[in-house]
Amino acid sequence: MMKKNIIYLSLLALAGLSFIKDPAKVELRATKVNTPFNMPAVIVPDFKKCQKIPITDFGAEQGNKEKTTKAIAAAIDKANRLNGGTVIIPPGEWLTGKIHFKSNVNLHVSKGAVLLFSEKPEDYLPAVHSTWEGMECMNYSPLIYAYQCKNIAISGEGELKAKMEVWKQWFTRPKAHMESIRRLYNLASAYTPVTERQMVNDTAHLRPQFILFNRCENVLLEGVKITNSPFWTIHPYLCKNVTIRKVNVYAHGHNNDGVDPEMSQNVLIEDCTFDQGDDAIAIKSGRNPEGWRLKTPSKNIVVRNCTVKNGHQLLAIGSELSGGIENVLLQNCRVLEGAKLFHLIFIKTNERMGGYVRHIYAENISSGKIDQGILGIETNVLYQWKNLVPTVEVRLTPIKDIFLNKVTAGELKFISHIAGEEKLPVQNVSLKKVTASHVLDQPYIHEHVVGFTTDN
Template identity: 70%
Template sequence: MKKILCSVLVFASLTGAFAQKIASVTTKVKAPFGTVTVTSPDFKKAKKFVITDFGAVPGDKQKNSQAIAQAIAKANEQGGGIVVVPKGEWLTGKVHLKSNVNLQLDKDAVLLFSEDPNDYLPAVHSTWEGMECYNYSPLVYAYKCENVAITGEGELKAKMEVWKEWFSRPKPHMESIKKLYTDAFNYVPVEQRQMVNDTAHLRPQFIQFNRCENVLMQGVKVTNSPFWTIHPYLCKNVVLRDLKVYAHGHNNDGVDPEMSQNVLIENCVFDQGDDAIAIKSGRNPEGWRLKTPSKNIVMRNCTVKNGHQLVAIGSELSGGIENVFIDNCQVLDGAKLFHLLFIKTNERMGGYVKNIYMSNVKSGKIDLGILGIETDVLYQWKNLVPTVIKKLTPIESVYLENVTATDVKFVSRILGQKELPVKNISLKNVNATTIAEKKDIHENVVNFTSK
């Protein structure tokens, strides 16, 4: 009898804890390649956990870090909830999210992240430029979570004093990433790829959702970043909506969906020191090992104030990239941009690129051109490590329609490889007011049409 009663009490306790089951919302987007369906969490009826109730005090990094962690744990334990950061500036270290938790920043709330690298230890399972490793924790990190969100009208801001010193890439840093590259090629277990030391200085991402499902970011402002700003990695169902992203440091892409699927980026404003959106799928053996393409990605109704490209694809694309739709976006006059769409790879990447669509995009002056496709982009890797395995990247089925710019050097520059030409590229009503050099610059391209 006691055993039965105990079991009933345990069951009641568990069912009570999970009574707040988080609801979900489904968004469907019609794209040229089919309908993209994205599921995101709905926290409208969830209980709130205010960080001041857990001991948060403005200006006290230690108390705030502990209070946020305790509030997240409590919300998770009770089956879900909203962790509220109220008005004010709250200095903190790392924030690790859990399933069924929404981190909500109220209006005039600033979550200010410490510049001390020690605040982002111990090392966690993360990545560096398409290779998995154990590195400093991203400032905001969610690992293997479901129904996770960051919402509100407030701001997440990174202090940059130390990270700026790490922007340079001296020889010890290059030797460290060379070792990581070699470990990845030798399929060394990720747990053994420990990259926190005095020489690597691999800067962490600001916000990384790692192996998560049903992710939502909505409304917040994100300012500064040590490295990539928002990084959905091996995720399914990601909605990034109404964000204002500003980061002008080294490698400060706005959003880097990597090996992620069913991603919707809409109504966002990007002001970046690098690409606004950079779609990736792992570097070399990592993409081959994980075999997870990035696909079904929609970017619509977004504005770019600055950035290297509106959308970049690659160069880390060894897992493949397909079904991308960019629609109704604008690049403001005065933005410093290289391309609107830039597809980049090299002889080491393998993978593939197909079914890429861009439509209804307007831009002012572009430093280079509207469409760029290059197959020999190696950056610092050119002389750092030799080609171990040669795998070319098939690139096909890229469609641009109703895309305009003012001043460009070219409309399209496509530099394919003789062994594997780029094929099936269509430009319809793609124009520039002034073309400084040549409209189309092509090498090794099959079935290119322009109307």
């Protein structure tokens, strides 16, 4: 038998093939989360037993974008072939272009390492299957992109950083840009195939996300610092089982949300710090026909033990929510004193969205001064779309079962401002032990609400 094995190995070597003895596969572990709704355990990939693959083994050089980009891709290929591997980014600054994941890969950014992403748009071509504000399209590749991957992770104590020289010039929305997003809206409304929604041109300037997990399963993002972003920072899209843990995000550009779970399910966001130019957490589920077409609600999402230094909202729901949003728990979070914040929780939709919002829970939340209030619910939020495109089909959004418990804030204008639809009032909103140190206006400003209760 030993002789046969030796002959077999020799034949493999002669054929130029590598022989791997019992390669370690990714292990899957379950995280059970206690929630007021029925939520399955979140499946988390574990790469502890997998081979470590330094990018320097494939020719990565600090300051050499081309060599480093190719080396990272080659290391990812090897980890994927092994059915589980950890790609190591060593200490130092590594200039790179786009990174595309494959299944069973952990990108580990070591302590003292900085992955610095190029500012050149051409480095993010060819266009990939992406999304822009709730509409699918072919756009510039996100800086880190995973499409239909399973068991993937980004880990470590290092930093992911975007160079912003070009992207920040694209923050403005000139007429040519607005015409391009009007075109995309009309393509989506006509159910045009995504491959025909090409948005990479001289006028669209649709900035890519920093990280987009598109249609992925069993995703872990842990430990890293993320600095700057062209657009939304972390975007799990049509994903299942997503864990985002101990991540520190700083991004103060236009549309720089921290995390945007969209049409994703079984999501745990915990022990993170957000310093944002937009919402810290923004839960979404597609815009208009896109959400109706994909029919996938955002569901079973827990945000706990997080800190917000700045942002528009601690938690935003919408305005893209045509696929529906349900079963959300915001727990044990705080907004630091001196932070710039509009609301703690803001639910926003309009007459074009449809979808639904239900079973939203928040407990043990604290904040300093807030520009607006603790809870805002508005049903006529259209932003730039108000005059850009007409209402083709009216679909109102049922909103019900909103529960806040043990929420405190400093000075603000109101405790809750709810503007429901006359034809479809907001239903069943409960505030218990929800207080502020000083209310400048009225504590409760409500229109078209059925079943509001408070213990104050």
